[in-house]
Amino acid sequence: MAEIKDGGKSVRIISLLMENAPGALSRVVGLFSQRGYNIETLTVAPTDDNSLSRLTLTTIGSEHVIEQITKNLNKLIDVVKLVDLTEGSHIERELMLVKVKASGNLREEVKRCVDIFRGQIVDVTSTVYTVQIVGASDKLDAFVQAVSDAQILEVVRSGVSGIARGEKVLSL
Amino acid sequence: MEMLSGGDMLVRSLQDQGVEYVFGYPGGSALHIYDAIFRNKAVKHILVRHEQAATHAADGYARVTGQAGVVLVTSGPGATNAITGIATAYMDSIPMVVISGQVPSDKIGEDAFQETDMVGVSRPIVKHSFLVKCASEIPDTVKKAFYIATTGRPGPVVIDVPKDVTSPAETYEYEYPKKVKIRSYFPAEKGHSGQIKKAVQLLLEAKRPVIYAGGGVVLGDASKQLTELARQLNYPVTNTLMGLGSFPGTDQQFLGMLGMHGTFEANTAMHHADVILAIGARFDDRVTNTPSKFCPGAKIIHVDIDPASISKTIQADVPIVGSVQSVLGEMLDLLKNSKTSPDEQALNDWWQQINDWRERHGLYTKNRFDSTGQIKPQEVIQALHEVTNGEAIVTSDVGQHQMFAAQYYPFKRPRQWINSGGLGTMGFGLPAAMGAQFGEREQTVVCVTGEGSIQMCIQELSTCTQYHLPVKIICLNNQALGMVRQWQDLHYDGRYSESLYEESLPDFVKLMESYGHVGMRVTERSELKAKLEECFAMKDRVVFMDIYVDQSEHVYPMQVAPNGAMRDMWLSKTERT
DSSP: BOOOOOOOOOEEEEEEEEEOSSHHHHHHHHHHHHHEEEOOOEEEEEEEEOTEEEEEEEEEEEHHHHHHHHHHHSSSSTTEEEEEGGGGGEEEEEEEEEEEEETTTTTHHHHHHHHHHOHHHHHHHSSSEEEEEEHHHHHHHHHHHHOOOOGGGEEEEOOOOEEEEEEOOOOO | EEEEEEHHHHHHHHHHHHHHHEEEOOOGGGGHEEEEHHHSSSSSSEEOHHHHHHHHHHHHHHHHHHHOEEEEEEEEHHHHHHHHHHHHHTTOOOOOOEEEEOOOOOGGSSOTTOOHHHHHHHGGGOOOOEOOGGGGGHHHHHHHHHHHHSSSOOOOOEEEEGGGGGTTTEEEEOOOOSOOOTTTTTOSOOOOOOHHHHHHHHOOOOOSEEEEHHHHHTTTOOOHHHHHHHHTTTTOEOOTTTTTSSSOTOOEEEEEEOOOOOHHHHHHHHOOEEEEESSOOOHHHHHHHGGGOTTOEEEEEEEEEEGGOOOOOOOSSEEEOHHHHHHHHHHHHHHHHOOOOOHHHHHHHHHHHHHHHHHHHOOSSSSOOOOOOOOOOHHHHHHHHHHHTTOEEEESSEEEEEEEEHSSOOOSSSSSOOOOOOOOOOOOOHHHHHHHHOOOOOOOOOOOOOOOGGGGSSGHHHHHHTTTOOOOEEEOSBBOHHHHHHHHHHTTTTTTOBBBBBTOOOHHHHHHHHHHHHHEEEHHHHHHHHHHHHHHTTTOEEEEEEEOOOOOOOOOEOOSOOOOOHHHHHHOOBBBB
């Protein structure tokens, strides 16, 4: 009867407040490796309340795995509050810095592409543009695809940050 | 206000927490703490012979008393030696506080002598851990550690204390906090009343109910409520390995243990059940066999204090997060005021069916082993039960002897059966028996072991000498790693890869004598009872009974795996369900 059905997998954004204390981050990350869960992206920084850090991670899993992840995260003593942002409407942002080869006639084309994606060129040399793009992860993916691989020298992504829409807040 | 050094504060905090015993082993980074122990008169330190034994002893003490066991070890090897015992406690949800010395703060990270990142090494096997940064934090940290270890789903908590923090050179104002509050920790208490109502409704509608109770009932002190509920409903009860004792083992309603080596009646009843009330049990893989084939017709009510245990391996139909004691109490109240009662006809049929199963292949209706030839391990446990009037606290190691003890020693009360169920730690039995004896000075404590397991912590015989701990050791000596050998028989065509000792065993009788204990060897069935009686008559001595048992004996029933259901079992070497 009661077997766990492992249905379709989905990408989830889990955001949590945890004690801004040594060891807290390693407990969160350790939980994922210990129980065989995946972390796709991870960002963490203190909040306006210096005793708390906000950690946002994206993970891929079935309904059942996600439920176990949130339950086990909630069990960690250092985790104060947690929300699965993907359960409601939310805003998702990621920042990407891309170093792109930009010499000769490529220069114009890259510039156009940056404009289309509403990015900014934040550093310039005679052969290289450094581009900054902010948006949801799939927009960043699309930009990387748009400027063909051969031109990309380096990619840095911040990982996903997110916040719920409307009145809902994650705070103490 | 009193001014104390860090080391003194630590020991005083333990005293003010009400700690009676600390099990430990000194070393460089812990010396300030040990000096404070020397000067403190209230907290008694028990010097073990290996740090693993300190954790097992504290664990045994905790299982018997319900209080957190306390361990004190030094940094580096002291800390890493404690790891196996911490993991053992973690898997069985045993409250424990482990204090480990650490190299001085300014040396941390420099690969200093005897440095290990204890917080890091222990992270996956603790409920929580602390690294103390300054001495003034000590009282609060100790209070928090005990609070976390003993509430909710209990577990081990590590406090790592750098040596400079315990230095006698500086003193601080000491006050032990009366209360503790952790803003991120609110263990579940009461269950959701709507869910409890639903559960009672479902229970009353059941035609083929089974109550499946685990270690949570023992840990949560809910045996009384469980027994009352089962009696009121007249429903059959089965226990997990960890739950044994939570329901009286000789009760007519008791089906015995379930799972891999569970009884035929328990496993078969589970398989055919229409409603299963799981209480403080976690659908462990040694219980469910193949999850997709688990109890195909059953609706499942799952009561547990740990939300992550619910619907982890088996989906619950009525999940209830809460302390088992409180939830069972509420269920009893609802039953008292309920106008409906269980379907008597259906229940009668169900009991008839169960009794038929019992009659056919039950473990207790007639002996399921042959009492000829060499002594059988099962009959040793039966004799042990008889000689101790079923009253002894029994600890065990891990292997065949553990399963035989679980099957053939019906436990009367909770906290009477002490074994490493989750981690399956060989070497657990003797130190756990020591801890149990410290917890219950008047009770007879027996360690059921094998000649393999006992050698994993045999050095503790010396600790027994030092503290006059009269534990009785029943060694089922089959001159092989019995359970390994059994699997090699069943799955590897009898190729006994590294499971035989080939005449290398010590003379246990002489070994005991050298520790100042009594050793007895038993080889004949005719002398078994008399020798056991002789052993238990020596109330103030450690007695080691080296009992030679049939090497070829297997533990049955044994569930068929892989791909078996609950009811698929080997009942003997030749019979299958």
